[in-house]
Amino acid sequence: MRHAWEVVRLEAGAEQRDTPxxxxxxxxxxxxxxxVDLWEAASxxxxxxxxxxxxxxxxxxxxxxNAARSTAQKRPSNA
Numbered sequence: 001m002r003h004a005w006e007v008v009r010l011e012a013g014a015e016q017r018d019t020p021x022x023x024x025x026x027x028x029x030x031x032x033x034x035x036v037d038l039w040e041a042a043s044x045x046x047x048x049x050x051x052x053x054x055x056x057x058x059x060x061x062x063x064x065x066n067a068a069r070s071t072a073q074k075r076p077s078n079a
Contacts, residue, residue, distance in 0.1 A: 032059035
């Protein structure tokens with residue numbers, strides 16, 4: 001694995017600090033930012049949807065969207 005990664009890293013012109021872990025982290029972040037389905041992204045990354053959501057869910061464009069929309073709405077006058 002290490003030798004294979006070094007070959008890929010060198011071919012790509014990546015830095016030595018660009019490890020498989022960093023690349024997986026970046027991929028997870030980008031998938032969530034682009035709104036990829038949670039199950040599809042988790043399967044692609046080889047992790048559970050629960051882990052993906054708990055660690056990277058805040059990168060999703062819809063993260064807390066409902067809460068933000070709800071706080072912006074005017075409260076009913078009888079409340």
